[in-house]
Amino acid sequence: MQLSPYLSFDGQCEAAFSFYQTCTGGEILTMLAWENSPMADQTPPGWGSKILHARMRLGNGILMGGDGPPDRHEPMKGFSVTLGIEEPAEAERIFAMLAEGGIVRMPLQETFWALRFGMLVDRFGTPWMVNCERPA
Structure with missing residues (x-):
């Protein structure tokens, strides 16, 4: 079993993961935009280039995240x-x-x-x- 945090961003996932890669030396394994996914037709207007799913290797762990649709995003809290x-x-x-x-x-x-x-x-x-x- 592996535990992997999944972070929710409000349109800044790609910038955040690039920043985390620079800070930690992690390796971005996946950076999938909404417009390049099977959900492209369900993408909110202007949201196509935002990230549906990102995955990064940090040491022996995995950090994941994505840009939640604007009407569903909530700030991160209650964990670290x-x-x-x-x-x-x-x-x-x-x-x-x-x-x-x-x-x-x-x-x-x-x-x-x-x-x-x-x-x-x-x-x-x-x-x-x-x-x-x-x-x-």
């Missing part, structure tokens, strides 16, 4: 996408990039369980936790 990072310097680099243009909820810092831990909401509205645990 958590990145487990082994090196503090890498945690600092990724946190800083994700935080650019976003809102830092907890600055990246040392905690009792982690060499670095921080929380933010990025410029696309995705909540993140960056965690660099202490070695056992």
Whole structure:
């Protein structure tokens, strides 16, 4: 079994996934526009180039997302996408990039369980936790 978060965007999925790829070094596996899908005839006006489904490999996990139709989009809340990072310097680099243009909820810092831990909401509205645990 594999758990894969699915993020819902309001027309910014392609920009968000390109940004996440830059920040994390992930690999975009799928970027399917509404107009190139079997649902093209059901696409809201002006929404054809928006993303129906995106899929990215991040380490050994998968992050997915898409642009929900304008009448169905709801802002993301009540969860966080958590990145487990082994090196503090890498945690600092990724946190800083994700935080650019976003809102830092907890600055990246040392905690009792982690060499670095921080929380933010990025410029696309995705909540993140960056965690660099202490070695056992």
